[in-house]
Amino acid sequence: MKIAVTGGSGFIGTRLVKRLADLGHKVLVLDIVVPELNGNEQNIEFEKADIMNLEKMISTLQNVDVVFHMAGMVLNAVRKNPYKAIMLHVNGTANVVESCRLNTVKNIIYASTFYVYDGIAENEIVNEETQLNIFYMESFGATKLMGEAIIKDFHTKYGLNYTILRLGSAYGSGKCTNVIKTFIESGLKREPIEVWGQGKRRNQYTYVDDIVEGCMLAMGKLNETYNIISPEETTTGELAELLKEKCGFEVVYNPIQKEGASMPYMSSRKAIKELGWRPATLEEGVEKTLNKIKRDLEEHKL
Numbered sequence: 001m002k003i004a005v006t007g008g009s010g011f012i013g014t015r016l017v018k019r020l021a022d023l024g025h026k027v028l029v030l031d032i033v034v035p036e037l038n039g040n041e042q043n044i045e046f047e048k049a050d051i052m053n054l055e056k057m058i059s060t061l062q063n064v065d066v067v068f069h070m071a072g073m074v075l076n077a078v079r080k081n082p083y084k085a086i087m088l089h090v091n092g093t094a095n096v097v098e099s100c101r102l103n104t105v106k107n108i109i110y111a112s113t114f115y116v117y118d119g120i121a122e123n124e125i126v127n128e129e130t131q132l133n134i135f136y137m138e139s140f141g142a143t144k145l146m147g148e149a150i151i152k153d154f155h156t157k158y159g160l161n162y163t164i165l166r167l168g169s170a171y172g173s174g175k176c177t178n179v180i181k182t183f184i185e186s187g188l189k190r191e192p193i194e195v196w197g198q199g200k201r202r203n204q205y206t207y208v209d210d211i212v213e214g215c216m217l218a219m220g221k222l223n224e225t226y227n228i229i230s231p232e233e234t235t236t237g238e239l240a241e242l243l244k245e246k247c248g249f250e251v252v253y254n255p256i257q258k259e260g261a262s263m264p265y266m267s268s269r270k271a272i273k274e275l276g277w278r279p280a281t282l283e284e285g286v287e288k289t290l291n292k293i294k295r296d297l298e299e300h301k302l
Contacts, residue, residue, distance in 0.1 A: 001066055002063060002066075003025050003028070003064070003065060004027075004030055004060070004061055004064045004067045005027060005030065006030045006049075006070055006071035006096060007031055007069075007070035007071030008029030008030060008031050008035055008068075009029060009034065009035040010031070010033075010070060011170065011172075011175040011176050011208065012170060012208060012212065013029075013035075013068075013070040014035060015172075015208060015209065015212045016068060016215055018037075019216060020043075021043040021044050023216075025043065026043055027044045028046075028047060028064065029045065029047065030049040030057075030060060030071075031048070032048060032050050051092035051093075051096055052088065052091065054098065057095050057099040058098075058099045058102055061099045061100060061103045064103060065106050065107075066107050067096065067100055067107075068111070068215065069096050069108055069111060069147075070111045071088070071092065072111065073085050073140075075115065075140050075177075078138070078143070079138070079139075079140070085140065086143055089144055089146065090146045090150070093146075093150055093151070096108070097151055101154055107161040107163060107219070107222060108161070108163075109163045109215065109219065110148065110151055110165065111165055111167055112147065112148055112165060112167065113140065113166060114204070114227070114229055115137065115138065115140045115141035116132055116137070116141045116166060117130070117132070117263055117266055118138055118140075119133060119136025119137050120136070120263075121264060122261065122264055123264070124264040124265070125264065125267060126264045126265070127266070127269065128226065128227060128270055148225075155223060162222070162223060163221055163226070164224070165218055165226055166227045166228065167211055167228050167229070168204050168205070168211070168227075169203050169204065169206060170208045171205050171206070171208060172207060172208035172209065172285075172289050173292035173293045173296060178205070180205055180289060181289065183239065183240060183243055184243065184286075184293055187243055188293065188294070188297065192250040193243060193244070193249050194257075195236055195237055195240045195251060195252070196257035196258065198255070199237025199238075199240060199253060200235050200262075202235050203233070203234060203235075203236070203262070204231070204234075204263075204265075204266055205232075205234060205285070206228070206285075207230070207280045207284075207288065207289070210228075210230070213277065214228035214277050214279075217271075217275040217277055218275060226271040226275065227266055227267060227270065227271060228268070228277070230268065230282070231267075231269075231279070232279075237253075239286075242282070
């Protein structure tokens with residue numbers, strides 16, 4: 001198949017593009033940044049394209065079978081510039097969806113976020129059927145939920161097929177902003193890992209390659225929503241202590257800095273049951289991330 005990936009030069013997108021190319025698909029990377037390619041370049045084509053440009057999106061998505069819509073801003077960037085996030089996540093997504101409709105794309109697979117569950121009490125358990133309230137969310141979750149709504153509306157009106165993936169807090173080596181990478185890099189520099197508050201904030205950290213595998217498994221599922229989120233829940237303090245135990249990193253707690261609120265527990269049962277998704281444990285994912293960062297550092301030194 002010919003598969004387009006918006007945001008294909010990003011943290012998750014880069015790995016997704018490589019995985020698709022490894023399987024023999026023709027992959028069209030749509031991004032404003034040139035991707036870092038290594039291997040299977042013969043199956044990968046890059047087109048510099050901004051999803052805010054409707055005409056460009058319409059022309060570039062001609063003769064494409066499937067679109068992975070991965071383009072978007074990370075949480076901290078959204079907090080710094082919510083206006084830009086609204087334009088990109090809402091108007092940009094509308095452009096991608098309209099282009100898919102006009103080009104009769106067989107399926108659009110949308111990278112949503114676990115932040116659509118923002119505002120729900122942390123003692124609750126949520127899943128894909130949980131009723132969501134956009135007024136309780138930060139702009140990140142709200143704009144992503146608007147993207148979900150646009151896609152579902154186009155399905156109802158025009159029959160456009162979709163798959164919505166609510167991705168967990170992704171970590172790994174490379175272009176990652178997750179606290180796991182931050183902690184590992186601090187430790188390898190022989191700097192103390194700083195945990196804010198008492199380290200009680202809970203999260204369901206999800207290894208990036210498992211997210212990519214979830215994307216691959218969901219390709220054949222039409223008009224469904226899946227939480228691609230690790231079922232393992234961990235506090236920031238527990239994460240830091242794991243790195244201390246495994247690597248001997250120094251851990252310090254900063255009670256002055258306020259730690260963020262915990263999210264509700266997000267069930268990934270549907271993805272595990274229907275897709276056969278099997279994410280790594282936190283310890284396994286951290287080990288892989290640690291080893292890859294070490295290798296990258298050694299290669300850089302050479």
